[in-house]
Amino acid sequence: MRSAVTLADIASHAGVSKMTVSKVVNKQPGISEATRQRVLQAIEDLGYTANASARALAGGRTNTLGVVVPSIGPQYISEVVRGADLTAYDAGLDLLISTTQEDTIHERQNVGRLTRGLVDGLLMVLPRSLDRYAEALQQARVPVVVVASADSAVPFPLVDADHYHGARLAVSHLLELGHQRIGFIAGRRETSASLERLRGYREGLLTAGLPFDPGLVRPGEYTQPGGFAAARALLDLPQPPTAIFAANDLSAFGAMEAIKDRGLRVPDDLSVIGFDDIPHAGQVHPALTTIRQPLVEMGTAGTRMLLNLLHGGLPVTERLVLPTELVVRASTGPPPAT
């Protein structure tokens, strides 16, 4: 760990002032080509990289965006982050990801620390509620955009997908195939997305003149085992459904397993439709019909809003609701002829 090469080192090595080096490094105009080359050579010779902290302190900018996520495991989240990364990179900004591991203290500290000297803007990717961050975010001195949380109490620009219409699309698709008895595997109660999807399911049925039967709704907790158990329960019904709408892809996978496990076939005996369209959805067998949330786009859109805010644009509150769409693959078909 030899001690770091600084601007001053480059300056004296190249026989110029620090300022000149700074201008070269930052690609500012007003430097003769000859000097520029000499400085670049010195940088090359000594192996110089600017110190990010010093830069941030002096310049007031970090050229970095922060992304706060509960954890980095779920494909859902990683897709959004990928979108954010692409956009930030295109704009010449770096992206730093911070996980909270769902720990409250961790959450508060993270936000405070990031927004004080580490990042120029913050993207909160939080399927759950924002309550726990409210205070920390109020004090944030950088722009904040919230992605994937329709928490209506939030005083920040927001990007979310249209969960309600997505659910309606799913139900319509199954109805059009001829299904009359459709089970629903619900998500997590505390997320607004989950409630919206349930509402879409319910109203989709009612609009079609079909009854809403609470017995056909089972909790799946957005997990694969949850979906497995829920589907089992639905199959055990005296009059089981001919199609299952799962509130997310993961629980749809579980449902498909439960169905196959009973010796039934998807979609011949039972149709399954999911929600999210995570990359896995196209890779299972049969490939999952699902409602696509534009996850990557949510990341890019949120980041673009953040960039606007950084450049002084946009009102403080804006809600961008991106459309969801039906992606028909192989897991849905007509109900079996009775």
Next chain:
Amino acid sequence: MRSAVTLADIASHAGVSKMTVSKVVNKQPGISEATRQRVLQAIEDLGYTANASARALAGGRTNTLGVVVPSIGPQYISEVVRGADLTAYDAGLDLLISTTQEDTIHERQNVGRLTRGLVDGLLMVLPRSLDRYAEALQQARVPVVVVASADSAVPFPLVDADHYHGARLAVSHLLELGHQRIGFIAGRRETSASLERLRGYREGLLTAGLPFDPGLVRPGEYTQPGGFAAARALLDLPQPPTAIFAANDLSAFGAMEAIKDRGLRVPDDLSVIGFDDIPHAGQVHPALTTIRQPLVEMGTAGTRMLLNLLHGGLPVTERLVLPTELVVRASTGPPPAT
């Protein structure tokens, strides 16, 4: 975005010097309780959070560790990062994650930037080769630890799992169940882990006096569709195997689907064993028998090595190879009676 509250603001608000505030914030001794309370009150009143950049610049430390990953999607990676996060947090350090999106320029820049003023140490979680980072890492002025890459040319402390013995365990398990014809779904050729697993498979067979039949080895690329296709090919063999060993869990999932798709049952007709033990492995149906890589532990161990390095310990090169172990679940059983 009102302008930030600084140490000086707190100092004047509390009627003390900046130094006193700094000591209170950093929990240093030598401050009377009365003063301490007054300062804390001022901090509370004004809502102060220290500026990370200023701190890093003045103190020479950031109290932050960096983690570089190719992308954050794979469960494999997120498990390692989770381990790192836990350990860093316990040590009172923060963790910042940076993705390279497999982009070479991005990779080089990231490392340089992080190690110059943003983090005190770097954990590289890279299943692929480190070649592309070699130069940037040479110039790193902070300790570096590499996780999940057995790239032997790397002059850094290293944490990896024992892929070879894991593969031996998998083969032994199948042999003990009575299988004689075992297919192998290979991983990605460019990773040393993949080669080690193949070697374990091969030598496991040879040691048992069984022939190594290249026709029983199919590429799976570590992906679910890859595993699906590979298993199909194996099933199409004139004399198909009675068990399949997949180089990772994802391709094992694909294999299970292919088998069920043929109307065969796992494990009654065919056994499947994976590698990694990602959280999903226990959630599919039947639950996957697999070789557990201690992913979280790899993250914690790597981070602990980094912490040691930070405190001036350890030699520059150390290789920690953590043991793998067999996790028997429901996807393996005796071969069908002929």
Next chain:
DNA sequence: TTGAAAGCGCTAACAA
């Protein structure tokens, strides 16, 4: 127990 001075490495604003 408290505080003053100096400076970390850089950039903004201005001057030459």
Next chain:
DNA sequence: TTGTTAGCGCTTTCAA
């Protein structure tokens, strides 16, 4: 086209 002067907000060192 280049350089000088300040100072970002904090911690270190040393003195009171």
